[in-house]
Amino acid sequence: MDPHDGQPTPRTYAVTTFGCQMNEHDSERIAGLLEADGLVPAASEDTADVVVLNTCCIRENADNKLYGTLGHLKAAKARRPGMEIVVGGCLAQKDRDLIQQRAPHVDVVLGTHNVHRAVDLLHESRRSGPLTEIVEQTLDDAEAFPSALPVKREVDHSAWVTIQIGCDNNCAFCIVPAVRGQEVSRSFGDLLDEVRALAADGVTEVTLLGQNVNSYGRDITTRLRAAEPSVDDAVLAGEMWSGDDRRRPRPLFADLLRAVGALDGIRRVRYTSPHPKDLRPETIAAMAEVDAVCEHLHLPLQAGSDRVLAAMHRGYTAERYLEKLAAARATIDDLAVTTDLIVGFPGETEDDFEQTLEVVAAAEYDSAYTFIFSPREGTEAAGMSEAFVPHDVAVARFDRLRAVLERSGVRKHRERIGRVEEVVVEGPSKRDRTVLTGRTRQNKLVHFPSAEPLRMGTYAHVLVTDAAAHHLRGELREVLARPTHRTRIPVVAG
Structure with missing residues (x-):
């Protein structure tokens, strides 16, 4: 009870996010749901009535971070028995039973497809005790993207827009397909409606999100190809595709860039993360021709050795990657390029690594996210233990790679002086x-x-x-x- 006005003191919440932009956006939606249920932000995690940990399982220490935080919260909950703890995200999807075994003080464990149920599950746990809810089957569009979820954005002028979830690739190092499922694209019309609403709220910059963002819409057009033409096709796949009599199965990402970039109030359009094998000429053309689309391309290389790329199941060679990068730079003025790189993938030899250094030097990146390989249970690469690269060797290679990247990054930055x-x-x-x-x-x-x-x-x-x-x-x-x-x-x- 608030002593000043006699009204009940609102319950409070805190959301901690581990991982990628998709997790950050899920956290915004969870926060929006909690505020719609009457909660307000807490001053700190220790004082919150409801604590949500939205987890990632891409990196090796992701579970250590989670269980370390849960250990800290166990003591806080012992002091304040009314505290409720929710664990969501990719690690929750993967380790659903293990989490409640190791941390029985957790009230709710929810998966990557259960974000919209966060508040309902909290209410249910108050009645029946700790619970776990995970959706594992392939979802359709309506199930994957529940409409009208409230969102608590931390930044007013910029917003994330999820256009697709899941991934149909099978990269040997990646757990995403196991925890996010197959690719499901959101309908074209719903996306434009969301961006229009964001623009009306003062948002001027949107970032389009997907696990394999530039394959957006391939599942929609494949499905529509086998169906009779319908008045709904323009809503599902956009006017460019529905107005084409050929009805070819193809990604709709370039169409989406053009449509979003043309909306009133939107000054900047960004996207992440694309896959090099799906960087198509029409996407490059849209980036060059649509004023709102920013001159920044994040194009994950991962490795520069064709042998390692094949073992990773990346679907391209170093030569093909550099060809696509050259095409983008030739078409898009003043393009900045960033990338992801993994050092020490199982079986990587010194010669393989030297090839990576050569490709990185040729690519002249503005910056990069670099990682030492860490095995994730459930991935193909985790089973390659006999070929693991010694940690000290991987660390030494990592330092050499960073030196090459730093040189090109500084050079690119110095070229901008005076502009x-x-x-x-x-x-x-x-x-x-x-x-x-x-x-x-x-x-x-x-x-x-x-x-x-x-x-x-x-x-x-x-x-x-x-x-x-x-x-x-x-x-x-x-x-x-x-x-x-x-x-x-x-x-x-x-």
Whole structure:
């Protein structure tokens, strides 16, 4: 009870996210559901009435992070028996029974396809005790994308939009198909409706999300190809495909880029993560021709050795990868390219690694996410233990790879000195509150001082004056557009 007005004190929640942007977006939806149920954000995880841990299982230490956090929360729950704990996400999908065996103080375990049920499951657990709910079968569009879920976005000017879930590839190192299922694409019309609504709420930048984002729509057009033409085809697959008498099964991603980029109010369109084998000429053309689509391509290489790529089941050679990259750079002006790389995949020899260094040097990346291979139970690569690369060898290779990447990254950044960049303000710098941080269309971080405080979501021109490996520095030249979203006043519990 609030002593000031006699009203019941709202229950509080905290959501902690491990993993990728898909998990971050799922967390936004869980937070939205909790707030729709009357909860408000807590000051900290320890004081929250409901704690949600949205997990990832891609990396080796993901389970260590989860169980370490659950151990800490066990003590907090002993002090506050009313605390409720929810574990969701990919690790929950994979280890559903193990989680409640190792942490019986968890109230709800829910899978990757049960996000929309988070509040219902909490209510049910209060009546019947701890429970686990996991959906494993292949979902259709309506089941995979429940409509009208509330979302609590942390950033007002930018939003994630999930266009597809699941993955039909079988990369030897990846657990995603096992925990996210087969590819299911969302209907074209629903996606455009969501982006229109976001734009009406002041969002100017959207990031299209999918496990294999550039294969979006292939499942829809394959299904429609076998059916009689219908008035619903334009809603499901867009007007470009439904108006084509050939009705060819094909991805719809390029069509989607064009349609989203044409919507009023949307200044920037980004996407992640594509697969190199599905980077098609029409996608490159859409990136070049649609003003709103940003000049940034994240194209995961993973390895530069054809032998390792074949063992990974990546579906391309190093030569084919570089050809696609060259086609993108030749077509899209001022394109920044980033990538993912795995060091020490089972069986990787010194010669294999040298080939990776050669491809990385030729690709001249702006930056990269680099990882030392970690076996994930349930993947093909986890069963290759006899071919595991010694850890000290992998670490040494990792350091050599980072040195090559750093050289190209610094060179790419220095080339931008003297240029005026369009940036969108993301807020004050973490190290110096008098300095603002913004992001260019190429997804590069820029730090610059400003005599006036600029709200997040402000677009401005900034002159680049200096460059470091992972950021740029600059001077504010002019404000281009101020945000139209409403300033949100945080609700403080108690």
